[in-house]
Amino acid sequence: MGRTAPTYRQALEERMRRWDAFARLLTTPEERAAFELVRTGARRYAAQATYVGSPDLLESILLSVLTDLAVRLRAEGDPKPARP
Numbered sequence: 001m002g003r004t005a006p007t008y009r010q011a012l013e014e015r016m017r018r019w020d021a022f023a024r025l026l027t028t029p030e031e032r033a034a035f036e037l038v039r040t041g042a043r044r045y046a047a048q049a050t051y052v053g054s055p056d057l058l059e060s061i062l063l064s065v066l067t068d069l070a071v072r073l074r075a076e077g078d079p080k081p082a083r084p
Contacts, residue, residue, distance in 0.1 A: 008050040011057050012042060041068030 006014070016039055026032045045064035054060050 008053075008057075008060070009046050012046060012049075012061065015057060015061065016042070037069075037072075038065050041065040044068050 019039070023032065023035050026035055042061045042064050045067060049060035049064055052060065
């Protein structure tokens, strides 16, 4: 019996394909590189997003991207966490 709902990874890749039109409209190499970092960040935490099983795909994508960007920023700069 086949699956009736796509896996998180399948849904993520479908969303990434929908973003291709946006990516094509970026004009500078820096913008394209930054957008690829966003895509990479979304894919990097796919296992965690799958495990959580949120019904909101965009929420999982955004959490993944933001976590990836925060880790990258931390590695490049300030070693201290932000104060609450």
